[in-house]
Amino acid sequence: MTNAITIKNLTYSYPESGDxxxxxxxxxxxxxxxxxxxxxxxxxxTLAKLILxxxxxxxxxxxxxxxxxxEKTLTEVRSxxxxxxxxxxxxxxxxxxxDDVAFGLENRQMPSIEMPARIEQALKQVGMEDFADREPxxxxxxxxxxxxxxxxxxLQPKVIILDEATAMLDPEGKQAVMSTLRELKEKHGSxxxxxxxxxxxxxxxxADRVAVIDxxxxxxxxxPNALFQRGxxxxxxxxxxxxxxxxxxxLGVPAEETKxxxxxxxxxxxxxxx
Amino acid sequence: xxxxIEGLDFHYGAxxxxxxxxxxxxxxxxxxxxxxxxxxxxxxxxTFVQQLNxLLLPSNGEVNVNGMIITNKxxxxxxxxxxxxxxxxxxxxxxxxxxxxxxxDVMYGPLNFGKTKEExxxxxxxxxxxxxxxxxxxxxxPFNLSxxxxxxxxxxxxxxxxxxxMVFDEPAAGLDPQGQKELLDLIRALKEAGKTIVxxxxxxxxxxxxxxxxxxMKDGKIAADETTEELxxxxxxxxxxxxxxxxxxxxxxxxxxxxxxxxxxxxxxxVAELADMxxxxxxxxxxxxxxxxxxxxxxxxxxxxxxxxxEAHAYHRQExxxxxxxxxxx
Numbered sequence: 001m002t003n004a005i006t007i008k009n010l011t012y013s014y015p016e017s018g019d020x021x022x023x024x025x026x027x028x029x030x031x032x033x034x035x036x037x038x039x040x041x042x043x044x045x046t047l048a049k050l051i052l053x054x055x056x057x058x059x060x061x062x063x064x065x066x067x068x069x070x071e072k073t074l075t076e077v078r079s080x081x082x083x084x085x086x087x088x089x090x091x092x093x094x095x096x097x098x099d100d101v102a103f104g105l106e107n108r109q110m111p112s113i114e115m116p117a118r119i120e121q122a123l124k125q126v127g128m129e130d131f132a133d134r135e136p137x138x139x140x141x142x143x144x145x146x147x148x149x150x151x152x153x154x155l156q157p158k159v160i161i162l163d164e165a166t167a168m169l170d171p172e173g174k175q176a177v178m179s180t181l182r183e184l185k186e187k188h189g190s191x192x193x194x195x196x197x198x199x200x201x202x203x204x205x206x207a208d209r210v211a212v213i214d215x216x217x218x219x220x221x222x223x224p225n226a227l228f229q230r231g232x233x234x235x236x237x238x239x240x241x242x243x244x245x246x247x248x249x250x251l252g253v254p255a256e257e258t259k260x261x262x263x264x265x266x267x268x269x270x271x272x273x274x
Numbered sequence: 275x276x277x278x279i280e281g282l283d284f285h286y287g288a289x290x291x292x293x294x295x296x297x298x299x300x301x302x303x304x305x306x307x308x309x310x311x312x313x314x315x316x317x318x319x320x321t322f323v324q325q326l327n328x329l330l331l332p333s334n335g336e337v338n339v340n341g342m343i344i345t346n347k348x349x350x351x352x353x354x355x356x357x358x359x360x361x362x363x364x365x366x367x368x369x370x371x372x373x374x375x376x377x378x379d380v381m382y383g384p385l386n387f388g389k390t391k392e393e394x395x396x397x398x399x400x401x402x403x404x405x406x407x408x409x410x411x412x413x414x415x416p417f418n419l420s421x422x423x424x425x426x427x428x429x430x431x432x433x434x435x436x437x438x439x440m441v442f443d444e445p446a447a448g449l450d451p452q453g454q455k456e457l458l459d460l461i462r463a464l465k466e467a468g469k470t471i472v473x474x475x476x477x478x479x480x481x482x483x484x485x486x487x488x489x490x491m492k493d494g495k496i497a498a499d500e501t502t503e504e505l506x507x508x509x510x511x512x513x514x515x516x517x518x519x520x521x522x523x524x525x526x527x528x529x530x531x532x533x534x535x536x537x538x539x540x541x542x543x544x545v546a547e548l549a550d551m552x553x554x555x556x557x558x559x560x561x562x563x564x565x566x567x568x569x570x571x572x573x574x575x576x577x578x579x580x581x582x583x584x585e586a587h588a589y590h591r592q593e594x595x596x597x598x599x600x601x602x603x604x
């Protein structure tokens with residue numbers, strides 16, 4: 001399988017403080033849904049910015065679909081990656097939703113005759129096609145983030161990075177964004193690699209793989225269910241477990257039988273003597 | 275009673291352009307309790323809490339803050355004591371930090387309320403201690419701190435004015451789980467220190483763990499105003515109507531009751547308590563009426579409709595959710 005992103009022996013320091021990443025290596029396979037988790041300040045957002053070439057690093061290298069990230073290849077690399085940021089209010093430039101999606105296309109100098117179709121298709125993918133003429137500030141947080149996602153999709157990137165894109169949303173907004181991501185993943189299959197930076201473990205549960213980062217170190221890199229077994233270790237890292245997993249452990253469900261949702265847990269309890 | 279609200283309406287604009295936001299709000303906040311305000315985005319929660327320290331004045335009706343009556347006639351210059359009584363911690367309060375050092379930032383409020391420099395400094399130091407920031411932080415720039423620490427500094431800025439009542443708009447939003455836990459512990463400690471707390475939250479787990487009482491807002495009206503125990507005893511369809519979730523622990527408790535696996539006399543506040551309740555209780559042999567089935571199955575629309583019928587039936591008969599009749603509807 002091709003690697004969408006390969007990070008090799010990366011070293012990066014914050015200006016005026018010590019190394020954040022030291023000799024850090026990680027891979028993201030093409031078509032994979034990866035969650036990067038860690039507490040605030042663990043370096044997970046910085047990693048996303050490094051991949052996008054928004055920050056300079058000292059040593060090591062980053063390859064995106066085989067192309068090494070350098071000053072020369074920056075535009076090429078970025079054309080393959082779309083990014084959605086945390087604050088829904090900081091990423092709008094257009095007067096209407098459609099204008100906003102058009103902005104990125106204009107930046108890529110797409111002929112204006114091709115734009116409307118592309119915009120409509122992008123908005124459709126996130127279920128916002130009826131809002132094309134709305135002013136962005138009249139949208140809810142979840143709707144704004146879906147428009148931000150549409151703006152990214154319109155550019156047809158191979159990789160989308162979401163940097164805590166649901167952290168400022170209410171539960172309905174979160175669910176709308178998550179189900180949009182699920183649909184996108186289903187539709188595009190291996191044509192779309194998703195990297196989701198988050199500290200919400202319910203969200204991480206949806207990913208194929210979870211990378212746990214702490215102080216710039218890759219501590220765990222495994223499937224969500226394997227990771228969630230590490231109750232005490234996760235707590236130490238300032239992370240939580242999904243409810244059903246935490247409940248399983250509190251009830252003494254054997255590790256290999258840990259339940260991932262409430263229905264399984266109820267069934268287990270109905271047959272066992274706790 | 276710390277704060278009483280009577281016949282409160284609030285709208286933006288006038289005449290034909292009027293946009294109603296709050297409609298006939300009547301309630302009161304009890305001293306030394308944690309009251310959670312919940313409801314969908316746009317339900318009027320934030321507008322409501324801004325009435326509590328007169329950042330917005332009522333269009334009709336009045337707010338009584340510790341004997342001080344606020345109406346639409348109240349003049350700005352009369353509001354000092356109200357603001358001193360009710361401290362407001364906004365959403366993402368760290369965005370409002372501005373001073374070059376942590377100490378100066380926290381001193382700003384007390385100085386503004388007429389304290390001397392010495393008094394303000396003493397109040398700031400005490401507040402920073404209360405939020406768990408050591409003296410090492412006093413001379414640091416607030417902008418070099420982590421998100422969680424910045425939020426504590428912002429919170430200390432309000433605490434330093436020593437208000438009787440503290441209002442929080444989504445205090446834990448955007449923090450990682452550890453940061454959230456620390457912040458909620460802090461709010462609990464403030465209650466124990468005698469403060470009255472009002473807290474807007476979207477996270478039902480937090481409401482369950484912390485709140486004594488809950489006010490649910492919908493379309494600018496109060497849709498429910500009761501103890502946390504009572505609120506979470508309402509049927510699932512009611513929560514769906516309010517666009518609210520039930521905490522997963524409660525969905526789980528309900529499922530165990532529906533399936534006749536366990537009976538409970540109250541809702542557990544957290545996973546540890548619930549595990550204890552399950553372990554120390556014999557399994558029961560018979561099934562409850564399946565009125566709560568919907569609490570457990572995934573709710574697509576038809577299921578909600580079907581469940582609504584079943585649950586509404588039980589609800590209108592005022593059947594207790596718990597079979598011993600205790601807890602929920604006492």
